Each structure stands twice: as C-alpha cells, then as structure tokens.
Amino acid sequence: MATDIPLANLKEPIDFAEYLFTRIKQLGIQSIHGLPGDYNLVTLDYVPKVGLTWAGNVNELNAGYAADGYARVKGAGCVVTTFGVGELSAVNALAGCYSEFVPVAHIVGTPSTRSIRNNMLLHHTLGNGDFNVFANMSKQISCAVANLFEPHDAAQQVDNVLREMMLQSRPVYITVPSDLSSKKVEGERLKTPIDFSYPANDLEKEEYVVDVVLKYLHAAKNPVILVDACAIRHRAVAETNEFVRKSGLPTFCAPMGKGAVDETLPNYGGVYAGDGSNENVREIVESSDLVLSIGAIKSDFNTTGFTYQISQLQTIDFHSNYVRVRWSEYPGIRMNGVLKKVTERMGKLNVSPTPAFSNKVAAVDQGDLNGEITQAWLWPTVGQWLQPHDVVLTETGTANFGIWETRFPKGVVAASQVLWGSIGWSVGACQGAALAAKELGDNRTILFVGDGSFQLGAQEVSTMIRRNLKPIIFCICNDGYTIERFIHGEDAEYNDIQEWKNKELLNVFGADPKKSKTFTVKTKQQLLDLFADKEFSSAPYIQFVELYMPKMDAPKSLAITCEVAAKNNAKQ
Structure with a gap:
C-alpha cells in the first residue's frame, strides 16, 4: 500500500483527490467529463466536494471528444x-487532442497500490501482471505523465503535469490508485497558483529577431498575414489581432485558424488553403512578396492537399517555440513577445487592398429558392444567420470544408478537427462545447454534422438533454460518407449507411417535448424561413434539424483535397 505521510509533517492535510480536483478547478474547469468504473469511484466522490459538476457521458470515446470540445471553448478540459x-x-479522442494541441x-482510476505491488490477477488487466502497459501506451499521446503511487510526491507531480499541459497545450495523463484518493497530502500548496506563464524570450535574441522581421516587413511591397491554429492553441490571439488591426495588412486564415482573427475587420479577406481558396484570395496570397505566417500547421486537409504555393524565401513563420525568417531559424524564441514588439515598432x-469577402451568395449559386439546398448556397447563408459569440462546430466532411466560405460575426468560436479528422468527433465535442458555452453565459452552440458522422456519436445527444444543454444540431442528410466517396468508392457499399429517422431521437433519448423541437428542411426557402424564426434562432432548448442535401454535392475545396488524398493513397 502507499506509504502515508505523517500528519505532523503536513501544515494543512488534505485528501489527495480533493487536492487534484481543486487544482483542476483552478484551471477554470467547472465540469468533469467521463464515466464511472470501480477503480475511480472513490476518486469521483471528490468532484462535488470541491464544487465541480460531473457531466457524465455515455461512453469514454464520447467523453474524450466532449472534454476536447469543452477545452476549445474554456481553455482546458x-x-x-x-x-x-x-x-x-x-x-x-486523446490522440486527437495531442494532434491538435488541445489541453x-x-x-485514470487504477487498482490499489496494494494490488499492484502484489501483482494480483485483476479484472480490466491483460492478466500478465503488467500494470504499466496502458500508461506506456498513453505516453505517446501525452505531453506529460504522472503515474502516481506514493502520496509524498503526488501533489508535486500533479502540479508539474498540469503546468506542462497548459504550456504545451496538449493532453496529460494522471493515474490515481483507488487507495491514493483518501491519502493526505500538503494542502497549503493550493494557496500558490501553478505558474502557467511562458518563459520569457532571451532579450538579446528577441530584439535581434524583431529587427530582422522589421527589416523584411518594411522592405516588402505587398505583405500579407496568414493566421493558423497555433495562434489559438498557444495563446497568441491577442497579439495576433493587435498586429492585424494596427498593420492594416490583408489578412487571411488557414482552415484550422478559423476564428483566430476578428473577421469583422476590414482587412480580413477570408480563408487561404492553396487550390481550395477563393480565386482572389489565392492570387493575393501567392503573389505577395512577404507572407507573415502565424502558427501554421501545414497538414494535407489544412492546405487542400498540400497545394500551398508560398515560397519559404518569402515567408516569416511565427511559432510557439521558434521564429523562422526565410530560411533562417531562431529556436527558443516564442511568437508572443516578437509579435508584440513588431506591432509596437512597425510604423x-x-x-495593399484586401479582397472583398462577404456572406453574399454568388449570383451563379442563387438558384430557385424552392429547389434543393446546395453547399455553395448554404454556407454564405449560414454566415448571414450567425450571431456574435456563437460557438460553431463542423464535422469532418462537407461541413468542415464548407465553413471556409462563411464570414463570422465578432467573437465566434470555431471548432473543427481538420488534422486528426476522426469522423464522429463533433457530436461529443458539441456536448462539451455547449456545456462550456453555458458556463460562460449561454452563448449559442451550433453543430453541422453529416448523417454518417452523426451515427457514430448520436447517443451523446442524451447527455445534452440530461444536462439541459441547448445546441442547435444541423444533421446534413446526404446519404452516407460523402468525403469518403470523393476519395474512393463513390458508389461503394462501404460508404453507405442505414437511413435513420433522426428527428425521433430526441424523443428516444427522453427529451421533454416542451423543451425540444425538431425540423425537416429540404429547400432553400424552408431554411430561410427557419432562420427567420425568432424562437428557433434564440435557441431556447435543444433543437434538431434534418437538412437534406444532394448526395455528391460538396465544396470545391473538399473535392480537390480528396483527389490529392486518393492519389497519395494509391502511390507505391
């Protein structure tokens, strides 16, 4: 068994699980996702004791997705x-958090220290006496691990891993043996908040990098700014937006960077993603003699199949742990301080002019309002309906690519899983995001998910109902896995799904008919009428919309990306 710390050695004794969840609460987290199991039950008793809410979930995969969505809105999960x-x-789900820099x-509740020491043949093990096998698996998708055993260093280990979680913006893994939860640790530590501040850049190096950046910035004839996800994940949004505002330079975001920039600014020009970009956007970015790239993640889906046409000789990259000016890299220089000084000194x-980008539907895409809804018409129309500070989630597939063509009102939070791309992520993430939005003031939470993706995580809607959350869920009914059809097997059976009566699920999951509503939308006019409905738009309760669209209609950017993916998959 774990060795107790003598009480005489503790100034303010506190149970370890209480210490752990108090530290979690100090991160700004108010709700805990997950599922009970016999090895974590005693630990879970401490959740309400420290004033946290147990959100609960229907399975652990969805719980991980929910914690991901929650963290994207609240800053940690x-x-x-x-x-x-x-x-x-x-x-x-945790691998997705690691891939996409989500803290x-x-x-994990584990068997007691006594059981581990005695190599007991327990349930939930591999039967080989190896109690570290699962922790070793999780090391690969965690930026820090606290495999706890003794109370004497448990509190210190918790503080260390939580600090790494926030500094690296990635998941951490903490084991809590069932008998460790009630062991006493030093509670006085809780009076000192964990220091999450980033280490300051070396001043001399930072000044040099700032001078180099300014040299190229002032020499450039038509510079542009390109913002990506790591500006959000590594807490550089404030510095980025101040740079964008003060410079007035044409500014674009990558798909994963959607929401990082205030899109109401006059110099915001839309999404740049290589060949998937609007033609005006592509021309301005690719003809620029200097691209100021902030927090780039140049993955295939984020670049429309690696179709970026930007030379490194005309690029300055700002990152969380280095700045690269053309081909010269300056390691250990964080972007926050450099961006702030460049903004202050740039003069x-x-x-150059910024291309016009609005939510006006192009004339060629208008069509008959009594006709079927198309991707080209949908997304600008959605942009007209969105409100400031909405939380918008888009599932891997047509929604993930379509949202590029939407200009957001001020303060909209965008959540998508462009890099990891786990189909079904968004339903669980919507539950977590809606809960976080409720804690922040009940901002609207809106989900766009395909009918195939929805089936992977549909049961998480029951958690939304149980927690009295109020998301608006648009289920795009287009008969299966459209994104997969574009990659391979347009008519293949493996891309088909069983058609569900989706609207009936709210009733199946126990929703109060007076506190929920469902809709079926098949024409443009029906969607316009729904958007004009003030009660619907006020999001007073959970609402589910079956949104019917053509089977093989997709955003141009998705088609291009899938074509490249198909070619890469087939290469020997």
Missing part, C-alpha cells in the same frame, strides 16, 4: 476514466 477498459476507449487532463507599411 478534464476527462476521468477507469483502468484499461475505460481509458483505452478514450485513447482515440485535456486525462485522469508605416506598404498596405
């Missing part, structure tokens, strides 16, 4: 699972 069977179900604490720049 937490999921609790049980040893082996529970934690392995959550691994896919989530994964707390007058050569500013």
Whole structure:
C-alpha cells in the first residue's frame, strides 16, 4: 500500500483527490467529463466536494471528444476514466487532442497500490501482471505523465503535469490508485497558483529577431498575414489581432485558424488553403512578396492537399517555440513577445487592398429558392444567420470544408478537427462545447454534422438533454460518407449507411417535448424561413434539424483535397 505521510509533517492535510480536483478547478474547469468504473469511484466522490459538476457521458470515446470540445471553448478540459477498459476507449479522442494541441487532463482510476505491488490477477488487466502497459501506451499521446503511487510526491507531480499541459497545450495523463484518493497530502500548496506563464524570450535574441522581421516587413511591397491554429492553441490571439488591426495588412486564415482573427475587420479577406481558396484570395496570397505566417500547421486537409504555393524565401513563420525568417531559424524564441514588439515598432507599411469577402451568395449559386439546398448556397447563408459569440462546430466532411466560405460575426468560436479528422468527433465535442458555452453565459452552440458522422456519436445527444444543454444540431442528410466517396468508392457499399429517422431521437433519448423541437428542411426557402424564426434562432432548448442535401454535392475545396488524398493513397 502507499506509504502515508505523517500528519505532523503536513501544515494543512488534505485528501489527495480533493487536492487534484481543486487544482483542476483552478484551471477554470467547472465540469468533469467521463464515466464511472470501480477503480475511480472513490476518486469521483471528490468532484462535488470541491464544487465541480460531473457531466457524465455515455461512453469514454464520447467523453474524450466532449472534454476536447469543452477545452476549445474554456481553455482546458478534464476527462476521468477507469483502468484499461475505460481509458483505452478514450485513447482515440486523446490522440486527437495531442494532434491538435488541445489541453485535456486525462485522469485514470487504477487498482490499489496494494494490488499492484502484489501483482494480483485483476479484472480490466491483460492478466500478465503488467500494470504499466496502458500508461506506456498513453505516453505517446501525452505531453506529460504522472503515474502516481506514493502520496509524498503526488501533489508535486500533479502540479508539474498540469503546468506542462497548459504550456504545451496538449493532453496529460494522471493515474490515481483507488487507495491514493483518501491519502493526505500538503494542502497549503493550493494557496500558490501553478505558474502557467511562458518563459520569457532571451532579450538579446528577441530584439535581434524583431529587427530582422522589421527589416523584411518594411522592405516588402505587398505583405500579407496568414493566421493558423497555433495562434489559438498557444495563446497568441491577442497579439495576433493587435498586429492585424494596427498593420492594416490583408489578412487571411488557414482552415484550422478559423476564428483566430476578428473577421469583422476590414482587412480580413477570408480563408487561404492553396487550390481550395477563393480565386482572389489565392492570387493575393501567392503573389505577395512577404507572407507573415502565424502558427501554421501545414497538414494535407489544412492546405487542400498540400497545394500551398508560398515560397519559404518569402515567408516569416511565427511559432510557439521558434521564429523562422526565410530560411533562417531562431529556436527558443516564442511568437508572443516578437509579435508584440513588431506591432509596437512597425510604423508605416506598404498596405495593399484586401479582397472583398462577404456572406453574399454568388449570383451563379442563387438558384430557385424552392429547389434543393446546395453547399455553395448554404454556407454564405449560414454566415448571414450567425450571431456574435456563437460557438460553431463542423464535422469532418462537407461541413468542415464548407465553413471556409462563411464570414463570422465578432467573437465566434470555431471548432473543427481538420488534422486528426476522426469522423464522429463533433457530436461529443458539441456536448462539451455547449456545456462550456453555458458556463460562460449561454452563448449559442451550433453543430453541422453529416448523417454518417452523426451515427457514430448520436447517443451523446442524451447527455445534452440530461444536462439541459441547448445546441442547435444541423444533421446534413446526404446519404452516407460523402468525403469518403470523393476519395474512393463513390458508389461503394462501404460508404453507405442505414437511413435513420433522426428527428425521433430526441424523443428516444427522453427529451421533454416542451423543451425540444425538431425540423425537416429540404429547400432553400424552408431554411430561410427557419432562420427567420425568432424562437428557433434564440435557441431556447435543444433543437434538431434534418437538412437534406444532394448526395455528391460538396465544396470545391473538399473535392480537390480528396483527389490529392486518393492519389497519395494509391502511390507505391
């Protein structure tokens, strides 16, 4: 068993689980996702004791997705699972958090220290006496691991991994043996908040990098700014937006960077993603003699199949741990301080016109309002309906690509899983995001998910109902996995799904008919009428919309990306 710390050695004794969840609460987390299991039950007793809410979920995969969505809105998330069977179900979700720089604490209840020491043949194990096997798996998708055993260093280890979680913006893994939860640790530590401030750049190096950046910036005749996801994940949004505002330079975002820039600014010009970009956007970015790239993640889906046409000789990259000016890299220099100083000192720049980008539907895409809804018509129309500070989630597929053509009102939070791309992510993430939005003031949470993707996580709607959340869910009914059809197997059976009566699921999951509503929309006019409905738009309760669209209609950017993916998949 774990060795107790003598009480005489503790100034303010506190149970370890209370210490752990108090630290979680100090991160700004108010709700814990996960599922109970016999190895974590005692630990879960401490959740309400420290004033946290147990959100609960229907399975561990969805719980991980929910913690992901919650963290994207609140800044950090937490999921609790049980040893082996529970934690392995959550691994896919936590891998997505690692891939996309989302800080989530994964707390795993494990067998008691006595059981581990005695190599007992326990349930939820592999039967080989190896109690570290699952922790070793999670090391690959965690930026820090606290495999706890003794109370004497447990509190310190918790503080260390949570600090790494926030600094690296990636998940961490914490084991809590069932008998460790009630062991006493030093509670006085809780009076000192964990320091999450980034280490300051070396001043001399930072000044040099700033001078180099300014040299090229002032020499440029038509510079542009391109913002991506790591500006959000590594807490550089404030510095980025101040740079964008003060410079007045034409500014674009990559798909994963949607929401990083205030899109109401006059110099915001839309999404740049190589060949998938609007033609005006592509021409301005690719003809620029200097691209100021902030927080780039140049993955295939984020670049429309690696179709960026930007030379590194005309690029300055700002990142969380280095700045690269053309081919010269300056390691250890964080973008925040550099961006701030460049903004303060840049003075007058050569500013080119920004291309017009609005939510007006192009004349060629208008069509008959009594006709079927198309992707080209839908997304600008959605942009006209969105409100400031909405939380908008888009599932991997047509929605993920279509949202590029939507200009957001001020303060909209965008959440999508462009890099990891786990189909079904968005339903669980919507539950977490809606809960976080409720805690922040009940901002609208809106989900666009395909009918195939919806089937992977549909049961999480029951958690939304149980927690009295009020998302508006648009289920795009286009008969299966459209994104897969574009990659390979347009008519293949493996891309087909069983058609569900989706609207009936709210009733199946126990929703109060007076506190929920469902809709079926098949024409443009029907969607316009729905958007004009003030009650619907006020999001007073959970609402589900079946949104019918053609089977093989997709945004141009999706078609291009899938064509490249298909070619890459087929290469020997």
